[in-house]
Each structure stands twice: as structure tokens, then as C-alpha cells.
Amino acid sequence: MSVLDSKIPDGPLKDKWTNHKNHINLVNPANKRNIDIIVVGTGLAGGSAAASLAEMGYNVKSFCYQDSPRRAHSIAAQGGINAAKNYQNDGDSVYRLFYDTVKGGDYRSREGNVHRLAEVSGNIIDQCVAQGVPFGRDYGGLLDNRSFGGVLVSRTFYAKGQTGQQLLLGAYSALNRQIAKGKVTMYNRHEMVELVKVNGKARGIIARNLETGELERHSAHAVVIASGGYGNVFFLSTNAMGSNATAAWKIHKKGAHFANPCYTQIHPTCIPRSGDHQSKLTLMSESLRNDGRIWVPKNMEDVLAIREGKLMPIDLSEEQRDYYLERMYPAFGNLVPRDVASRAAKERCDAGYGVNKTGEAVYLDFTSAIQRYGKQEAAIARIKSPSDEEILKLGEAVIESKYGNLFQMYEKIVAENPYKTPMMIYPAVHYTMGGVWVDYNLMTSVEGCYCIGEANFSDHGSNRLGASALMQGLADGYFVLPYTIGDYLSKEISTGAIANDSAEFIQAEREVSDRIDKLMNIKGTKTVDHFHKLLGKVMWEYVGMARNEEGLKKAMKEIKKIRTDFWNDVRIPGDKSSFNPELGKAGRVADFLELGELFAKDALHRNESCGGHFREESVELDGEQKGEAKRNDEDYAYVAAWEYKGEPADAILHKEELEFKDIELKQRSYK
Numbered sequence: 306m307s308v309l310d311s312k313i314p315d316g317p318l319k320d321k322w323t324n325h326k327n328h329i330n331l332v333n334p335a336n337k338r339n340i341d342i343i344v345v346g347t348g349l350a351g352g353s354a355a356a357s358l359a360e361m362g363y364n365v366k367s368f369c370y371q372d373s374p375r376r377a378h379s380i381a382a383q384g385g386i387n388a389a390k391n392y393q394n395d396g397d398s399v400y401r402l403f404y405d406t407v408k409g410g411d412y413r414s415r416e417g418n419v420h421r422l423a424e425v426s427g428n429i430i431d432q433c434v435a436q437g438v439p440f441g442r443d444y445g446g447l448l449d450n451r452s453f454g455g456v457l458v459s460r461t462f463y464a465k466g467q468t469g470q471q472l473l474l475g476a477y478s479a480l481n482r483q484i485a486k487g488k489v490t491m492y493n494r495h496e497m498v499e500l501v502k503v504n505g506k507a508r509g510i511i512a513r514n515l516e517t518g519e520l521e522r523h524s525a526h527a528v529v530i531a532s533g534g535y536g537n538v539f540f541l542s543t544n545a546m547g548s549n550a551t552a553a554w555k556i557h558k559k560g561a562h563f564a565n566p567c568y569t570q571i572h573p574t575c576i577p578r579s580g581d582h583q584s585k586l587t588l589m590s591e592s593l594r595n596d597g598r599i600w601v602p603k604n605m606e607d608v609l610a611i612r613e614g615k616l617m618p619i620d621l622s623e624e625q626r627d628y629y630l631e632r633m634y635p636a637f638g639n640l641v642p643r644d645v646a647s648r649a650a651k652e653r654c655d656a657g658y659g660v661n662k663t664g665e666a667v668y669l670d671f672t673s674a675i676q677r678y679g680k681q682e683a684a685i686a687r688i689k690s691p692s693d694e695e696i697l698k699l700g701e702a703v704i705e706s707k708y709g710n711l712f713q714m715y716e717k718i719v720a721e722n723p724y725k726t727p728m729m730i731y732p733a734v735h736y737t738m739g740g741v742w743v744d745y746n747l748m749t750s751v752e753g754c755y756c757i758g759e760a761n762f763s764d765h766g767s768n769r770l771g772a773s774a775l776m777q778g779l780a781d782g783y784f785v786l787p788y789t790i791g792d793y794l795s796k797e798i799s800t801g802a803i804a805n806d807s808a809e810f811i812q813a814e815r816e817v818s819d820r821i822d823k824l825m826n827i828k829g830t831k832t833v834d835h836f837h838k839l840l841g842k843v844m845w846e847y848v849g850m851a852r853n854e855e856g857l858k859k860a861m862k863e864i865k866k867i868r869t870d871f872w873n874d875v876r877i878p879g880d881k882s883s884f885n886p887e888l889g890k891a892g893r894v895a896d897f898l899e900l901g902e903l904f905a906k907d908a909l910h911r912n913e914s915c916g917g918h919f920r921e922e923s924v925e926l927d928g929e930q931k932g933e934a935k936r937n938d939e940d941y942a943y944v945a946a947w948e949y950k951g952e953p954a955d956a957i958l959h960k961e962e963l964e965f966k967d968i969e970l971k972q973r974s975y976k
């Protein structure tokens with residue numbers, strides 16, 4: 306067991322980042338022109354990093370598997386991005402954002418990183434506004450904010466329910482400018498399938514041209530992985546269908562430790578599953594909890610009548626409804642953090658109160674908000690004694706202006722009008738807080754290999770607060786990596802161009818080629834999806850919202866068996882030398898089948914409940930917090946970073962002890 310060096314600078318928390326920037330080495334402009342950087346990923350993290358590094362003068366090679374950088378999964382982000390601007394004058398500050406994020410993450414993140422994130426959050430908004438990102442504005446034309454879970458202030462900047470799309474178009478335009486200038490070479494439809502190390506340093510990648518099947522060697526002085534999260538290890542998630550772990554897993558196998566793989570976020574407000582045929586789940590943004598109230602019927606006979614279609618939810622009076630979050634958590638109500646809201650929904654549904662046919666749905670109801678806004682608008686319009694219809698119409702118009710596209714999406718999928726009848730929602734896998742271990746400079750445990758955005762483990766501890774992923778991705782890409790990578794590259798100014806015909810490149814390419822041949826030659830009987838679904842079922846059942854020792858041990862065994870079966874019986878149609886999406890998917894599922902086992906192993910070793918990781922053995926038994934998750938700071942206040950040793954079950958644990966000097970470790974209460 307070893308202790309990892311997080312390289313968090315000394316000194317007072319609030320000065321760490323400034324002092325660090327003041328003292329790290331720089332690369333002069335002329336030398337930057339001789340340095341190449343590979344960035345894998347063009348989402349908010351990779352796109353912003355590539356654009357910034359090129360703007361600074363480095364030569365950047367940028368990779369994505371989609372046909373365009375702007376199709377990265379970040380485009381799907383809905384609700385908003387946090388920043389400590391205090392525009393609402395509601396008492397927000399850098400410290401509060403820092404505090405909320407550490408508390409929200411259930412005290413399993415680094416103080417130094419999170420404070421830096423809060424410090425640069427304001428710059429992100431300025432940067433994006435300068436790019437023309439059309440954030441929502443208030444009546445007076447100033448930037449508007451809304452609230453997200455786990456906080457008592459309004460600090461979330463948004464562009465309707467399309468914040469990710471607008472932010473990505475901003476980053477993409479910055480990236481495109483550099484492509485046009487020749488400072489970024491863009492490789493669309495290229496998948497990174499291997500990391501190349503020379504003398505222990507990351508020196509390039511092997512990429513597969515997905516259109517021709519050709520393998521290509523790309524060299525650089527540093528490699529940045531910005532490949533997003535691995536929620537699709539569950540098969541069903543809110544992530545884009547293509548989101549995957551391959552780039553992160555490949556660097557893990559080449560020496561990058563993988564941290565806290567079991568920290569997964571299950572989002573409370575997603576459209577419930579409708580059956581086994583589904584391959585994707587849809588998020589209903591957390592922003593909806595600003596105005597939507599969550600409830601199930603109080604009485605079992607009403608639940609049964611609703612399920613049988615004999616009763617409509619709108620027929621139930623206020624007294625017949627259980628607004629369970631408002632009842633259980635009066636201080637935060639419907640805006641408790643995601644892990645708390647998800648577990649509460651599961652608890653109600655497990656107790657039999659689920660309102661759809663599968664018993665896995667609760668209501669998200671906008672009736673009160675429509676009434677409240679309707680009356681407010683009528684008053685503004687000086688309508689005396691407005692009729693019920695007028696109030697409804699005015700109220701619905703406000704809701705439409707705030708969440709119109711989300712309501713439309715819901716109606717298209719569920720075929721019910723959420724203005725008239727409450728939405729049905731249920732928790733679903735959404736985000737992975739775990740990921741590649743990085744130090745304060747965002748460097749992995751492979752020298753010269755960096756990891757940013759959702760792909761790294763960094764700032765969210767064991768639970769991410771809403772609207773903090775976009776903040777972290779853009780902080781990493783625009784404001785952190787561009788500084789910290791220079792410290793490393795300052796030692797590379799005399800290295801010269803990196804050859805891509807060295808033995809290491811040839812060997813790496815051969816390994817990839819052999820792996821592809823092995824996959825193609827299995828010629829089994831089952832589709833790739835067949836194995837992915839089996840994996841997803843095991844993950845959801847034993848490694849999902851609630852975990853216990855017996856289930857986790859079973860999961861490890863079952864995942865290993867599915868992996869063996871996959872390598873004996875998968876069938877990949879087509880050939881390797883042309884566009885073959887099934888082959889690409891097979892490689893990604895092969896990696897998920899390894900990651901899934903490490904995920905379960907990590908969940909098994911962490912015998913405490915924290916954030917999104919809920920161990921049934923670790924629950925408060927008495928007092929006000931009875932039934933809530935029980936953390937164990939004495940034994941588990943560390944980052945678990947796993948070193949690859951062949952089989953996932955053999956991975957070695959390295960602990961990075963977490964120090965809390967500026968925040969007192971407390972039980973997380975939202976009551």
C-alpha cells in the first residue's frame with residue numbers, strides 16, 4: 306500500500322491556487338510552437354482545453370469518435386452551470402460554493418481542488434458570455450440564476466433547458482477558430498484505442514479511424530484524456546449511447562490509477578423505464594425541482610386505483626398526497642441533493658407506493674407553481690379578480706418559458722401533457738464521480754498523461770451537486786490545465802518532435818491489431834448488446850442504488866463470467882477494414898466488462914455509506930438521522946486509487962488520505 310502524492314500546494318486554502326500559478330514553470334511563446342499536445346475528447350472539458358492550449362501557442366491534435374466535435378455528450382446537459390457570482394445578493398460567495406460542494410460530496414473530495422473550482426467559477430461565466438453564450442436573463446437584462454439541489458442560494462446560470470448545448474457551441478466556436486488557423490488538427494471519427502508510453506512518459510496514442518478501420522500512430526509531448534464518464538457500464542443511463550470508458554480504461558491499464566470507481570450518481574428525476582426493449586433513459590433536469598413538487602399518494606388504495614387507471618393523480622386532494630421530501634427534509638424540501646432524493650424515491654417505491662405499472666415512479670407536479678406564477682403574472686398585468694382559466698394560462702406560460710423544451714420532450718416520450726397531469730419520474734444512472742486519479746495539476750499517475758472533465762475523479766467526492774459538472778469541465782479546460790500543463794512541458798522544450806516509428810509505437814499498434822483480430826475471430830452467437838445488457842442488469846441489481854457485501858461478491862463473480870462468455874461467444878458482423886459500429890462497440894463493452902468488476906470491488910471494500918455509495922450495512926440506527934446513510938470518517942476518509950494488475954479483482958489499492966483543515970467534518974443533514 307502506498308500513499309499517493311496529490312501535490313496540493315502548501316499555504317492557506319484561499320491562496321493555494323494563486324501561489325501555485327505564480328510559482329510553476331512557464332513555457333515561452335517561441336517554445337510552445339515546438340510542442341505537441343494530444344487531446345482526446347471534444348466535450349466541454351476537451352473542447353475548451355484544446356481551444357485554450359492552441360490559443361496559447363501549442364500544436365494540438367484533437368480527437369473524437371463522433372462525426373463532429375459538437376456532438377460530444379456535453380451537448381445534452383440541460384439545467385445549468387454553477388458560479389459564485391452572488392448576482393442574486395442572497396449571500397453567495399466563493400467560500401459558500403466551496404463549502405456546499407465539499408458537503409454535497411459527503412466530505413470525500415479534496416479541499417484544495419474544490420476551492421480552486423469555486424475560485425475560477427466566475428471566470429467561466431465571463432468567458433462564456435464573451436463567446437456569446439445566450440444565458441437566461443431577467444426582466445432587466447441581467448444574467449438570471451436558479452437554484453439546484455443541496456444549496457440554499459441561487460447560483461445556477463442556464464440557457465433554458467439547453468445549457469450544455471449553448472456552452473458547447475461556445476467552446477466549439479473557440480475550437481473551430483483554432484482549427485481554421487491550423488493550430489488544432491481535428492480528427493473526427495477517430496477512436497483512441499491505446500496509450501503509447503516511451504521511457505515511462507505518455508508520448509502518444511493509437512487511434513482507429515472509424516470510417517476506414519485503419520490504425521494510426523499519433524505522437525505528442527503530452528496526452529490529455531477528456532473522454533467523459535462511464536455511466537453506461539449500467540447499459541441503461543441518461544448518458545449518450547456512445548459514452549464509454551475506453552480511453553480512461555486504456556490509460557488505467559498502462560499505469561494510471563483509477564479512483565473511487567464505485568462513486569456513481571443516480572439522478573432522481575428521469576423518465577421511468579417502460580420495459581426491456583429500452584436502450585436509453587431520459588433525464589428530466591434537476592432545475593424542474595425548483596418548481597415541481599414530488600409526491601406519492603398517502604393511501605395504498607389510491608396507489609392501486611391509479612395503477613389500474615381508475616383514478617387520476619389530479620383527482621387526489623392535497624391531504625391525500627405525501628410530499629415526502631418536504632415531510633422528511635423540511636429545510637431543503639424538494640431541493641435535497643440527488644443521492645438523498647433518489648434514495649427517498651426508492652424507499653417510497655420499495656414500500657409499494659410507486660405510481661406506474663412497474664411500481665417504479667413518483668410524481669413531479671407543477672400545479673402549485675402554475676397557480677403561483679399565474680397569480681403573480683395576473684397581478685403584474687393588473688388583472689383584477691382573474692378567472693381560474695386566466696391564472697392557468699398565465700402560469701403555464703411562465704413554466705413554458707422556463708422549462709418548455711423539457712416539457713415538450715416529456716410529452717413526446719410519455720404521450721402525456723405534463724402541464725395538465727404530473728410528470729412521472731424515477732432515479733436513473735447519470736454521472737460518475739469516480740474516474741482516473743489525478744493530482745492537483747490534473748496529471749494522472751502516468752507522467753505526461755493528464756485527465757480532465759468527467760473522466761477524472763477530482764472534485765465531486767462521492768456525490769456531485771447539480772450544475773457542477775459543467776463548471777468542473779470548463780474549469781479544467783479553460784482555467785486549470787492550460788496553466789498546470791506548462792509546468793511539465795517546460796521540461797520538454799529541448800525534446801524535439803516525438804517520432805511515431807519507435808519500437809513502443811510499433812508494439813502498441815500491434816497489440817491493438819491483435820485485439821481486434823481476436824474479437825473478429827470469435828464468430829460466436831450473441832450480439833455485443835446481449836452482453837452489455839447482462840452486465841447492466843448485474844450492475845443495477847447488486848451495484849446500484851443500494852449495495853451489500855453478499856450482492857457485491859456475487860456481482861464480481863457474475864461480471865467475470867459474463868466477460869468470459871463475451872470473449873467466447875460474441876458475434877461481430879462485417880469486417881475490420883470498413884465502417885463497423887458493432888466492432889467499435891465490442892471494444893467498448895469489453896472494457897466495461899473489466900471496469901464493472903473493479904467498480905464492484907471498490908464498492909465492496911468501502912464498507913461505509915457516503916454520497917451516492919449506499920451500503921445497507923452502514924445506516925444510522927437511531928436519532929433524528931435514523932435510516933440515513935452512515936459515513937465512517939475514521940476508516941474511510943480517503944480516495945481509493947486502484948492500480949491495474951491484470952485481472953480487475955487483483956487491482957491494488959492505494960489510499961490518498963483526505964485532509965480537512967478548513968471544513969469541519971459533519972454529518973450531512975438536509976433536515
Ligand SMILES: Cc1cc2nc3c(=O)[nH]c(=O)nc-3n(C[C@H](O)[C@H](O)[C@H](O)COP(=O)(O)OP(=O)(O)OC[C@H]3O[C@@H](n4cnc5c(N)ncnc54)[C@H](O)[C@@H]3O)c2cc1C
Pocket residue numbers: 345346347348349350351352368369370371374376377378379380381382383384385386468469495496497498531532533534543544545548549551552588590735736757758759760771772773774775776778
Ligand atoms: C442528460 C444529461 C444532462 C446533464 N445536465 C447537466 C447540467 O445541467 N449541468 C451540469 O453541470 N452537468 C450536467 N450533466 C453532466 C455533464 O453534461 C457531463 O458531466 C459533462 O458534459 C461531461 O463533459 P466532458 O467534456 O467531460 O465529456 P463528454 O461531453 O462526454 O465528451 C467526451 C468526448 O470524448 C470523446 N471520446 C470518448 N472516448 C473517446 C475515445 N476513445 N477516442 C476518441 N474520443 C473519445 C467523445 O467523442 C467526446 O468528444 C448532464 C448529463 C446528462 C447525461
